[in-house]
Amino acid sequence: MIENLDLGMVNWARAQFALTAMYHWLFVPLTLGITWIIAFYHSIYVKTGSEEWKRLTKFWMKLFGVNFAIGVATGIIMEFEFGTNWSNYSWMVGDIFGAPLAIEGIFAFFIEATFFAVMFFGWNRVSKRFHLFSTWMVAVGSNLSAVWILVANAWMQYPVGQAFNPDTARFEMQNFAEVAFSPYAVNKFVHATSSSMLMAALFIISISSYYLLRKRHIMMAKRSIAVAAIIGLIASVFTIFNGDESAYEIAQVQPMKLAAFEGLYEGETNAGLVAFGLINRDKKVFDTQDPFVGFHLKIPAVLSLMANRSFGSFVPGMKDLVYGNSEQGILGAAQKMERGQNAIDSLNAYKQSQKDGDAEAAANHLTAFNENKEFLGYGYLTKPEEAVPPVALSFNAFHIMVALGTLFPIIFIGYLYFSMKGKLEEKKWLLGFGTITYFLGMIASQAGWVLAEVGRQPWAIQDLLPVTVARTNLTSGTVQTTFYMFLILFTLLLIAEISIMVKQINIGPEEN
Amino acid sequence: MSTSPHAAPGLILRVFHFYRDGFRQMTVGRTLWKIIALKLFVMFAVLKFFFFPNFLATEFTTDSQRADHVINNLTRSVQRNVTTPVKGEKL
Numbered sequence: 001m002i003e004n005l006d007l008g009m010v011n012w013a014r015a016q017f018a019l020t021a022m023y024h025w026l027f028v029p030l031t032l033g034i035t036w037i038i039a040f041y042h043s044i045y046v047k048t049g050s051e052e053w054k055r056l057t058k059f060w061m062k063l064f065g066v067n068f069a070i071g072v073a074t075g076i077i078m079e080f081e082f083g084t085n086w087s088n089y090s091w092m093v094g095d096i097f098g099a100p101l102a103i104e105g106i107f108a109f110f111i112e113a114t115f116f117a118v119m120f121f122g123w124n125r126v127s128k129r130f131h132l133f134s135t136w137m138v139a140v141g142s143n144l145s146a147v148w149i150l151v152a153n154a155w156m157q158y159p160v161g162q163a164f165n166p167d168t169a170r171f172e173m174q175n176f177a178e179v180a181f182s183p184y185a186v187n188k189f190v191h192a193t194s195s196s197m198l199m200a201a202l203f204i205i206s207i208s209s210y211y212l213l214r215k216r217h218i219m220m221a222k223r224s225i226a227v228a229a230i231i232g233l234i235a236s237v238f239t240i241f242n243g244d245e246s247a248y249e250i251a252q253v254q255p256m257k258l259a260a261f262e263g264l265y266e267g268e269t270n271a272g273l274v275a276f277g278l279i280n281r282d283k284k285v286f287d288t289q290d291p292f293v294g295f296h297l298k299i300p301a302v303l304s305l306m307a308n309r310s311f312g313s314f315v316p317g318m319k320d321l322v323y324g325n326s327e328q329g330i331l332g333a334a335q336k337m338e339r340g341q342n343a344i345d346s347l348n349a350y351k352q353s354q355k356d357g358d359a360e361a362a363a364n365h366l367t368a369f370n371e372n373k374e375f376l377g378y379g380y381l382t383k384p385e386e387a388v389p390p391v392a393l394s395f396n397a398f399h400i401m402v403a404l405g406t407l408f409p410i411i412f413i414g415y416l417y418f419s420m421k422g423k424l425e426e427k428k429w430l431l432g433f434g435t436i437t438y439f440l441g442m443i444a445s446q447a448g449w450v451l452a453e454v455g456r457q458p459w460a461i462q463d464l465l466p467v468t469v470a471r472t473n474l475t476s477g478t479v480q481t482t483f484y485m486f487l488i489l490f491t492l493l494l495i496a497e498i499s500i501m502v503k504q505i506n507i508g509p510e511e512n
Numbered sequence: 513m514s515t516s517p518h519a520a521p522g523l524i525l526r527v528f529h530f531y532r533d534g535f536r537q538m539t540v541g542r543t544l545w546k547i548i549a550l551k552l553f554v555m556f557a558v559l560k561f562f563f564f565p566n567f568l569a570t571e572f573t574t575d576s577q578r579a580d581h582v583i584n585n586l587t588r589s590v591q592r593n594v595t596t597p598v599k600g601e602k603l
Contacts, residue, residue, distance in 0.1 A: 065541065084566065087567035091578055121534025125534075166583070170579070344587055351583060493547075
């Protein structure tokens with residue numbers, strides 16, 4: 001199959017999925033994060049009874065509503081794509097993803113149909129306490145519904161709690177708890193939700209800074225900033241810590257991704273973390289070119305600490321993972337390819353024996369398959385170097401995310417400091433910078449997903465199924481057409497969102 | 513303790529009025545609902561219907577055939593000189 005692949009189709013299907021996912025993710029973090037901050041605003045209103053806090057809560061609720069309405073159902077397109085472009089993959093993971101995605105659908109439907117409506121329509125129509133409870137439930141519910149899609153994504157990166165059934169060609173769930181509570185899934189959920197809260201805080205800071213610069217809605221803007229900056233600071237520190245935990249998890253289960261996003265070709269003990277550097281885009285894993293162009297700066301031993309929780313530990317580089325390193329006991333992709341090909345041969349022989357009615361031979365081939373099945377995906381690679389993801393893109397995505405992620409707590413501290421001093425309105429430079437921070441947050445958030453998904457290539461399911469086998473046998477022209485259709489549709493929706501959002505921001509909060 | 517037989521219909525009516533009045537009082541929400549409706553129409557009635565058929569559901573009638581097709585794709589890489597049929601070709 002590999003030799004007959006239309007690689008153009010695979011790349012167009014990947015591009016289409018990336019476009020859809022990135023577009024979907026323009027809306028999701030704000031929805032996840034701002035619901036918590038609105039719940040805090042609403043709580044302050046209920047506690048104080050102040051009309052100003054009510055006005056403020058209603059204003060941010062309205063902007064949340066715009067974001068939610070434009071973003072809703074954009075994720076469904078990804079499910080369409082699974083069935084059409086990625087049918088082999090879709091069939092193989094159906095048993096694993098069925099339960100989490102069904103739970104997500106139920107959560108989303110019930111919470112959005114009940115508490116969402118009460119949150120928007122409930123002013124003066126239900127008791128204050130029930131109204132507040134509904135606002136908190138929207139925050140809880142929308143974040144809980146995100147759990148399941150993140151569990152599904154985490155499973156692709158770290159496929160635990162499953163067994164491959166060679167009769168049905170499906171990965172079958174063996175242990176739901178192992179899938180739902182895998183450390184990868186827990187880290188992914190915590191990182192996604194805390195960074196979303198940080199994003200929402202940046203959104204509020206951006207718009208409130210704009211009001212302060214324009215000298216409009218000053219009291220509302222200052223109050224909004226005070227709460228958002230505290231939540232943003234806590235969320236950003238938390239995001240940094242659980243980001244570090246995610247990196248540790250990646251080092252354990254996807255060492256190639258870690259090596260790629262650090263541009264680490266040769267394994268090292270006391271490995272340093274790149275603080276600054278331009279990656280050499282032309283370097284290949286087998287050549288002797290320098291991995292960096294010009295000057296680069298590494299913080300000694302920090303990558304070892306991040307990867308193994310030990311300063312002096314060995315971190316494998318891409319060469320170790322591709323060609324193997326017997327000294328460190330690392331099996332190379334070349335050796336894994338051999339085992340993977342054995343798995344495929346055994347699977348083929350097993351099916352043939354079944355057709356021939358030879359039960360004993362079938363049992364023997366199945367045993368042989370089971371011995372090598374953990375390397376199944378490597379059997380589809382044509383050369384060991386194919387196990388390396390796009391290094392430059394992974395490296396740049398990681399370092400952009402980290403650089404911006406380090407900047408955000410400093411911004412929140414600046415806003416808190418000048419707010420407490422009562423000098424925020426005078427600091428035009430900070431307010432001016434503050435207006436663009438949401439866009440910086442968006443870049444960091446998108447870079448995080450680029451790293452997560454590009455960094456795990458060539459796998460659709462880590463080590464078990466490469467994207468080239470996961471796809472449907474379509475022509476690239478078919479996928480190309482729908483790619484451009486989505487591009488047009490998404491652009492139109494984005495224009496609609498931005499124009500409605502800008503209009504609402506210019507109108508500002510309702511006057512009493 | 514007795515409950516009124518009219519309690520349930522009363523509750524349903526109150527919920528109905530709650531939603532009805534909520535929708536009636538919407539301002540920017542009306543535009544948003546129009547966008548949502550248009551978007552869902554384009555997604556389900558146009559994109560899904562014409563451009564995104566479920567490949568395995570439309571090409572095969574039973575799960576057993578689907579499983580065989582996927583297994584063939586998984587094992588075909590070791591069967592040299594066998595081409596993979598593209599959509600539209602008879603399997």
